[in-house]
Amino acid sequence: MVANQQSQRVAVIPGDGIGVEVAEVGVNVLRAISERFGFKLDFDWLPLGASHYLETGETLTDEMFDYLKNECDAIYFGAMGDPRVPDMKHAKDILLGLRFKLDLFVNLRPITLMHPEMTPLKRRGMKDLEFVIFRENTEGLYVGMGGNFKKGTPDEIAINEMVNTRRGVERIIRAAFEWAKSHHKPRVCMSDKANVLSYAHGLWQRVFKEVSSEYPEIQTRHLYADVMAMEMVRAPQDFDVIVTSNMFGDILSDLGAELVGGLGLAASANLHPGRVSLFEPVHGSAPDIAGQGVANPLAMVLTGSLMLTALGHKEAALFLDQCVQQVLTQGEVTADLRRSLGQSTEGALNTQAVGEALIQIIKS
Numbered sequence: 001m002v003a004n005q006q007s008q009r010v011a012v013i014p015g016d017g018i019g020v021e022v023a024e025v026g027v028n029v030l031r032a033i034s035e036r037f038g039f040k041l042d043f044d045w046l047p048l049g050a051s052h053y054l055e056t057g058e059t060l061t062d063e064m065f066d067y068l069k070n071e072c073d074a075i076y077f078g079a080m081g082d083p084r085v086p087d088m089k090h091a092k093d094i095l096l097g098l099r100f101k102l103d104l105f106v107n108l109r110p111i112t113l114m115h116p117e118m119t120p121l122k123r124r125g126m127k128d129l130e131f132v133i134f135r136e137n138t139e140g141l142y143v144g145m146g147g148n149f150k151k152g153t154p155d156e157i158a159i160n161e162m163v164n165t166r167r168g169v170e171r172i173i174r175a176a177f178e179w180a181k182s183h184h185k186p187r188v189c190m191s192d193k194a195n196v197l198s199y200a201h202g203l204w205q206r207v208f209k210e211v212s213s214e215y216p217e218i219q220t221r222h223l224y225a226d227v228m229a230m231e232m233v234r235a236p237q238d239f240d241v242i243v244t245s246n247m248f249g250d251i252l253s254d255l256g257a258e259l260v261g262g263l264g265l266a267a268s269a270n271l272h273p274g275r276v277s278l279f280e281p282v283h284g285s286a287p288d289i290a291g292q293g294v295a296n297p298l299a300m301v302l303t304g305s306l307m308l309t310a311l312g313h314k315e316a317a318l319f320l321d322q323c324v325q326q327v328l329t330q331g332e333v334t335a336d337l338r339r340s341l342g343q344s345t346e347g348a349l350n351t352q353a354v355g356e357a358l359i360q361i362i363k364s
């Protein structure tokens with residue numbers, strides 16, 4: 001999988017809208033980091049996205065998939081979504097296609113407060129907001145099984161099936177416990193709606209109990225998803241690792257992102273340990289601000305940090321996180337973060353300038 005002993009190959013899929021703008025900054029920052037730490041990353045830019053789809057009709061070809069799977073060490077992904085493709089055909093094929101075909105069953109979303117004033121919660125500081133969400137990424141309500149009956153009539157029936165397999169539930173729960181153990185985090189909380197989804201989430205309850213018995217050193221807790229949303233706001237300091245299903249993880253991680261500064265800082269990794277994995281910011285292609293140069297590149301940069309950790313460059317990743325904290329402290333940020341800080345957006349930096357400020361810190 002590794003291109004050669006000295007270098008690792010990273011496929012860059014900038015995608016659409018601000019994905020392209022933040023990916024450029026992300027790669028420049030990663031280049032600066034790799035130079036400082038003395039390792040080599042080969043970036044291979046792939047044009048997949050709406051424009052390529054509209055020009056060629058291609059989304060994710062078999063050849064491209066085989067290349068990504070067999071010849072790359074990681075995929076660094078911007079965002080997809082373009083008003084010219086209203087059914088999102090390309091994004092479904094490429095992003096969901098990669099998640100499902102590469103079987104990237106862990107969606108890891110860290111919720112970390114990097115600047116004390118960046119949280120909207122009163123009386124909460126850096127130590128109170130430091131947890132990770134393990135979202136199941138290949139099953140649940142997002143598998144696309146279902147259909148319509150009598151579509152467009154007053155008698156229409158619309159169904160989406162929720163899939164939960166024993167194997168799928170067990171591996172995400174086990175991944176959460178393993179992460180807690182290896183990171184010396186003492187608490188794992190599982191969230192579901194077993195009170196109403198008694199069959200599907202009854203399985204989650206049983207598996208959670210079984211797997212947790214193998215980790216006696218870790219404290220376990222269970223919260224229904226609605227209560228979890230309240231508790232994340234009321235007492236975020238009570239969490240280290242949260243493990244949950246696909247849809248609840250999607251929603252709870254956006255809530256978590258907002259607790260620590262918003263989408264402009266939210267990073268994620270789509271993982272299958274031991275296989276090529278995909279790293280992407282939580283945000284989308286933001287057509288409302290695309291092309292204006294105002295997108296916050298820090299979510300993409302922090303996503304790069306998750307990728308560095310997965311590629312074995314942990315020290316470099318920690319250093320990159322510290323550099324991001326420094327630009328936040330120096331106030332060298334885009335307008336969205338100025339708003340989070342309750343500051344005027346006058347004097348906010350553009351996307352490129354944030355990247356340049358970061359690179360200057362990395363090189364200093």
Ligand SMILES: NC(=O)c1ccc[n+]([C@@H]2O[C@H](COP(=O)([O-])OP(=O)(O)OC[C@H]3O[C@@H](n4cnc5c(N)ncnc54)[C@H](O)[C@@H]3O)[C@@H](O)[C@H]2O)c1
Nearest residue numbers: 079080081082263264283284285286287288289295296336
């Ligand atoms: N993983 C992905 O590729 C992904 C994820 C979410 C949405 N999408 C797609 O993106 C498109 C837009 O979706 P949306 O508007 O619901 O979500 P979005 O995340 O693109 O934008 C939501 C809001 O947050 C702002 N925002 C997002 N990222 C920002 C950043 N880095 N800096 C500053 N502001 C930022 C946007 O301007 C917008 O007001 C849709 O086509 C959607 O399907 C793709």
